[in-house]
Amino acid sequence: MPGAGRMRRLPLMTTTPRRESRRAQHARGGTGARVTVRNTLIAYAFMLPFLVLLVLYHTWPVFFGTYLAFTKYNIISPPEWVGLENFRTLAADSQFWSGLKNSLKYILVVPVIQILAIAVALLVNRPLRGIGFFRTAYYVPVVTSFAVVGLIWTWMYQQDGPVDAVLGFLGLHKGGSLLNNPFTALYAVMFVTLWKGIGYYMVLYLAGLQAIGRELEEAAVIDGATRWQVFLNVTLPGLRPTILVCSLLSTISAIKVFEEIYVMTQGGPAGSTYTALFYTYSRAFVDFQYGLAAAAGLIIAVISILFGLINFKLTRGGKADA
Structure with a gap:
């Protein structure tokens, strides 16, 4: 064909994504980790008032009451261990x-x-x-x-x-x-x-x-x-x-x-x-x-x-x- 020799060869297009550098991967992973930690801290901050009340009015009384079951205690003098x-x-x-x-x-x-x-x-x-x-x-x-x-x-x-x-x-x-x-x-x-x-x-x-x-x-x-x-x-x-x-x-x-x-x-x-x-x-x-x-x-x-x-x-x- 006329002018075929003047045609420039176009580079082949490929669908393979460009490989991400290790530095970019590390930066992206660090950013995601920081976001996850931040979201976790925010969630625990919202739960903190409930957790404090749970420990004060439920968890601590359970353990302290179990301990008192093995003591002699009349609220005036300190608990005295008596076993069973x-x-x-x-x-x-x-x-x-x-x-x-x-x-x-x-x-x-x-x-x-x-x-x-x-x-x-x-x-x-x-x-x-x-x-x-x-x-x-x-x-x-x-x-x-x-x-x-x-x-x-x-x-x-x-x-x-x-x-x-x-x-x-x-x-x-x-x-x-x-x-x-x-x-x-x-x-x-x-x-x-x-x-x-x-x-x-x-x-x-x-x-x-x-x-x-x-x-x-x-x-x-x-x-x-x-x-x-x-x-x-x-x-x-x-x-x-x-x-x-x-x-x-x-x-x-x-x-x-x-x-x-x-x-x-x-x-x-x-x-x-x-x-x-x-x-x-x-x-x-x-x-x-x-x-x-x-x-x-x-x-x-x-x-x-x-x-x-x-x-x-x-x-x-x-x-x-x-």
């Missing part, structure tokens, strides 16, 4: 064992409150008009101070009160305050705990229900499953993580029950409502035997951990079925 002496005292104290028995008996409220909370959550998990009002109404007892709740229910339980009148009409009670009867006092207080706590667990179960995919329930209905079968095979397995959380919270609350006892019965009558945590309170703030109280609190903590492990076992670690 406090635990031997508790083992021989019938009042402590009576309180521990009542605390373990209080766990009976746990399955009842969970079943009722699930039932109420299913009830209010419907797109009905005014359902928000009912959700709020169920939750009102949760945000009400237990001092107020205890006074109200103490009045309702008194002789010739509303509860006494209703039970007398049904022929279930011969008269007199349920709180003054050693055989009914603990169960009367347990009912107040049940009434006050349903709304709290209802909210948790309601969140769990709304997290379950509607398509799973609809598919089960299309396959011919009844409502009961859908609940057992779809809803209940999907609620297993929520059941674990709620059962853990309610079990721990039952073991360390105190407010209800303090406001309504003070451990009476005849020690029938005397619980392990009320024993701890009495030894610490009435008798000023802080070492003995710390030992009792340590035993309560160990029992709570054991029941927590049982809850993990029963709920299969809170893992929802796929």
Whole structure:
């Protein structure tokens, strides 16, 4: 071709990126590391107030309380190391064992409150008009101070009160305050705990229900499953993580029950409502035997951990079925 010899050969273009020098790589890596460290420091700066409060009001009391369990301490003189002496005292104290028995008996409220909370959550998990009002109404007892709740229910339980009148009409009670009867006092207080706590667990179960995919329930209905079968095979397995959380919270609350006892019965009558945590309170703030109280609190903590492990076992670690 004419003029072909005058054509200049163009350099070949390649898509291979130019290799970055070691100095540039080092500079870029150093800049990225500095940004990462800076972001980490900023994050910890935001968390610092919470971490300080966590150490002061949670971590330090746990370690110091554990140490006090092995000492004799009355807040006036310094703690004196006594080893296992406090635990031997508790083992021989019938009042402590009576309180521990009542605390373990209080766990009976746990399955009842969970079943009722699930039932109420299913009830209010419907797109009905005014359902928000009912959700709020169920939750009102949760945000009400237990001092107020205890006074109200103490009045309702008194002789010739509303509860006494209703039970007398049904022929279930011969008269007199349920709180003054050693055989009914603990169960009367347990009912107040049940009434006050349903709304709290209802909210948790309601969140769990709304997290379950509607398509799973609809598919089960299309396959011919009844409502009961859908609940057992779809809803209940999907609620297993929520059941674990709620059962853990309610079990721990039952073991360390105190407010209800303090406001309504003070451990009476005849020690029938005397619980392990009320024993701890009495030894610490009435008798000023802080070492003995710390030992009792340590035993309560160990029992709570054991029941927590049982809850993990029963709920299969809170893992929802796929």
